Amino acid sequence: MTLLLSMREIDKRFAGVPALASASLEVEPGEVHALIGQNGAGKSTMIKILTGYYAKDAGEILFDGTPVEFSSPQEAQRSGISTIYQEINLVPYRSVTENICLGRERRRFGLLDWSAMHAEAQALLSRFNIHIDVRRSLMTYPTAIQQMVAIARAIGFEAKLVIMDEPTSSLDEKEVEVLFDVIRQLKAAGVSVIFVSHKLDELYAVCDRVTVMRDGRTVRVARMSELSKLDLVTAMLGRELSRVLHDEGAHHAQAASREALLTVEHLAVGRRVRDVSFDIRPGEIVGLAGLLGSGRTETARVVFGADRAEAGRVAFGDIAEPAAEPAEAIRAGMGFCSEDRKFEGIIPDMSVRENLTLALMPQLARRGVVDEARSREIVDRFIQRLGIRCAGPEQPIRELSGGNQQKVLLARWLCMNPRLLILDEPTRGIDVGAKAEILSLVRELAGQGLGVLMISSELEEVVEAASRIFVLRDGRSVAELDGDEVSEEAVMAAMAHGHEPVQEGADG
């Protein structure tokens, strides 16, 4: 079969530093091709070279049989390569139709033909089973819908190849299924898809073949069906990591103390959180599960004082009221790792050291002057303890991989000796190795008495880490699963049905 895309022996250096060394990627017509690798393996660089965002230093690219070298993503798009990025690149203030048709507007008599464009947008979206008012501005819709609009836009460009860079990271499971249906439709129509994801299950669910990259090279190309999960992870990491996948099952010691560290009762804020109650004991990892939009993150933000509660009680240490400001919650002994590392976590231009010690700074300062020596000492200790891989404490944090950034953010709170840590999607966008390290660290800390509230879209992860799970549905806590009741099936049942897991397949 002739290949749709063939990238061969691609070299790319950034300021003399090799990012890609003789990397290759081949995609057949009508196949869904997984592109995986740890952060920094070269996936993004490869894609950005293909789409003309970067110029390659060496190698050749054949697309549809002819050598190409795009000078911009727009040029690539005109030739039939559309890209959907992890972060949605659309115009939030404009209507859904405009976002879908921007750059290829329909005209009649020199004027825009709005009715034709609305109809086209509607038709494209209906392929995803989405029926919304396309005249309304994009930002009035939730993230998942916006993601679908981005995909509709890509398809609208009559793409032969659609590149999806972690398209599922902001989707819940039902939406992921819809996306997979769309991918299968595309495939049936002869369109090829390059699918970048960290979630192995998704790769097996939808991809035909896989290219594994490591350190700027292509290390493995295979059919998905011929590659076990363990092989895949081993190829990615380049080392035996059987521990990562088989270290499960060990059940957690029951929390030593029965007294609640945090009690949340009938919490309500806005439309997202209506009636949420749960509690956490010292030394316990509690999971907060729920579909996207069920109010998990919003609940966490209110508990931490980032948003104001409208009703309900939050009792934590000396605090009996919901905290009005994060500073208040922090003084009482809370820490919060936001789900949005880039916009609510790191300060990109600052060093690892500063990112790690900023929250501690008020305590590090004597009469306003920061004690730099102590700050260095703390940072060195945590870099070592958490195995943060960086060139040194003064390296800007944006140069670190996602996993190492996350470790710095964890250290930011750990150095303050918190009694409760809220982790919102602590492993999002992080490679498998770092994920395992972070989860085992969290477990170790809980073993030392830290209470942890963990939110994750990856059910497997919550079930594995948490000893108790509260399930949210439409802003209400609908189930509490404890000990042996904790299982993926039980959580899913509660998410779907809104009460204790249903036995015997009965439906309430």
Added chain:
Amino acid sequence: MGRLDTARLVRAIGRYGVLLALVVLILFGWLRYENFLGSYNVLSVLRYNSMFALVALGMCFVIITGGIDLSVGSTAALGSVVAALLSPYGVLPGLLGGLAAGFAVGAINAFVIIRLNILPFIATLATMLAASGCALLLANNQSVSVSYESGFTELGQGDFLGFPIPAWIGLVAYLAGSLVLNLTAFGRTVLAVGGNEDATRLMGLPTTRVKAAVYILSGALAGLAGVILAAQFGAGQPIEGVGWELFAIASVVVGGTLLTGGVGSVGSTLAGVLLLGLIFNILNFENGLGWISLSAYWQSVIRGALLLVVVAIQARLVARSDDVHA
């Protein structure tokens, strides 16, 4: 290690490029003009530019938080009028009056930007107009002579240890500014707010207090510049200060501080002020040589061109350093 070296080099150019340009300009002037490094010329350049330096220092802090303060020119004019009106009562009342006027404008800016949640550009545009109007009202639409008996003019015209007093004030302000930005919790929070405000708030740091503080600081420093203006020229000048805000922004940007916030340096801002000030000075010398005759308006053209060049280079450097970590 090559990766880091390059990144570091790119940053070093961004950070020290302005110093390099300054050294080149000084060498050029020294080689070309006889009295360029003579004490008369050096001291008058410092005396005159100390006003701009103070305004630029406040602007530097504001811009590092990701904001902007367009009101500094009018605030300086207002400060000069208030100081001139109070100068008959002594040095201190004049000085404090100018500072207080600036402080008040800064406090209004802070209130409007933080409490009313208005964009800094718009908020300070409004106070720029209002402060200018206040200055004209107070001064009755003409310049206000300062009292020569009280010794107030020393603040602008006097020397201390053979060095102009305004330059001392500027020097002390920059030393203090540099220490505050680099060594204090407040300074690091200023940088953090500019780098990522949401993250900073979630770390429990006092973001609103810090933002309020930088606008008040900027206002007070502009007021102080106004005091020096009145003392140096013997009159409160309600119509002076036009375009000072742009000069200050240009100095800050030429010094390598990013308009997007989060990155900046006090020392480089001073270098930026001196660089732009020297261009004017060199133009004067060039006219003195008689080879060419350029009007003072040319300085704006040259400063503008320089600003464009610097910003273009900065954009390049930023893009490149992004590349490195892609």
